[in-house]
Amino acid sequence: MKNTAPVHSGRHFLQIPGPTNVPDRVLHAMSFPTIDHRGPEFSTLGKDVIAGMKRVFQTAGAVVMYPSSGTGAWEAALVNTLSPGDRAVMFETGHFATLWRQMAGRLGIDIEFVSGDWRHGVDPARVEELLSRDREHRIKAVCIVHNETSTGVTSRVGEVRAAIDHARHPALFMVDTISSLASIDYRHDEWKVDVTVGGSQKGLMLPPGLGFNAVSDKALAAAKDARLPRSYWDWQPMLETGHTGFFPYTPGTNLLYGLREALAMLLDEEGLGNVFARHVRHGEATRRAVAGWGLETVCLDPREHSNSLTAVFVPEGHDADRLRDTILDAFDMSLGTGLGKLKGKIFRVGHLGHFNDLMLCGTLCGVEMGLAAARVPHKSGGVAAALEFLGQR
C-alpha cells in the first residue's frame, strides 16, 4: 500500500503558539520511572516545583497546581472565589477571552462582557469607567486575558491594575497568563493580581497537562465565602503542597519531573529576565518580517504586540488555512490556525518557549517560501529584514 502522506526528514517545526517545542532534556527528565507520590522522594519534588513556580509568577503567595489543561485552571479560578449570580466584568479581546466568558456563564456568574474588535487589548480607561460607575460594588471580579493567543495582542496588566486602584474598587483581579507565563514579563504580586491562571504547554516548554493558579491572600479570603460548587478544583487541600510537597490526589508525576527541569533552564540557567528579553527580540524580528512581506498583523496598537506569537492576515480573497496546509506539506512546519471569527483569515506564528535565532530564521523562511508556493501576494524581503535585525544583536 502506498503511503500518500508526504515523507519528511529532519525535525518537524512546531511553530504554533502552544503546545510548544519541548526541550530534549525535559523529555528525558520525564522518562524516569514514576515514583510513589506518598513517599519521601516525592515530597522534595513537590516542594521544589511549587517554589520554582512562585518565582515564575513573581509571587511570595500561594501557588496551586492541577493535573489539567489550562481550561481547568480557568475553572478553578472562578469556582474558588465567586458565588452564583455574582457579577464579573470580562473583555472580548479574542477567542480565549470569549471561551472563558462562556465558561463563567455556564457556572452561573453574571457577566458583563465588554465587546471588542479582536485587534486591541483591554482598555484600562474602560475598566476605570466601569468600576467607578459601580458605586455599590456589585462587581466582584475583573477577569482578563494577558496574552490573547488568538490575536497576538498583549493587554497591559499593570495599567489595568492602576485603573482598578483609581476607581477605588474592591473587585478581585484575575488574569489568564496561559500563553505569556515564562515568555512575557508578568508580576503577580507587584500588579496585585488575585488569581493568575497558567498552563504547562506554552512558555513553560512542557507537554500539555498541568494547570496553575497563583493566589493572593485576598483571593484566599474570598474563597472562604465563595459558594459556587467545587470539589476537584478546591484550593484548600492543594494549599498544603507548598509545605508538605504532597498533593491531595495523584499528581502528574512525570510532568513534574519535566517541570523541575524546565524551571532549572528558565530560572537558574538562562534567567527570567533574559528569557523575556529573548522573546522581545524574536517578537520584533518577526514583526519586521511581516512588514517586509507587506502583510498586516492583527494587533493594531504598537504597545500591545505580543512577544510570544504573531498573528498575520493574508490578503483578502486568500485562504490562510490553504497557506498553512501548503507550508505543512512542503516544509513540515505547523503554524497556528485562525480561531473563531478569524478562521481562514489569519495564520499565527509561535515564537515562544524553547526557541532561538536559527529556529526563528527557519520558521520565517518557511513562511516566506510558503507564501510564494501558495501564490499569496506579498513583497520579498521579509526574511532579509528579520535577518538584518537579528544580525545587529
Ligand SMILES: *Cc1c(COP(=O)(O)O)cnc(C)c1O
Ligand atoms: C491555550 C490557552 C488556553 C487554553 O488552554 P488549554 O490548555 O487548551 O485548556 C486558554 N487561554 C489562553 C490565553 C491560551 O493561550
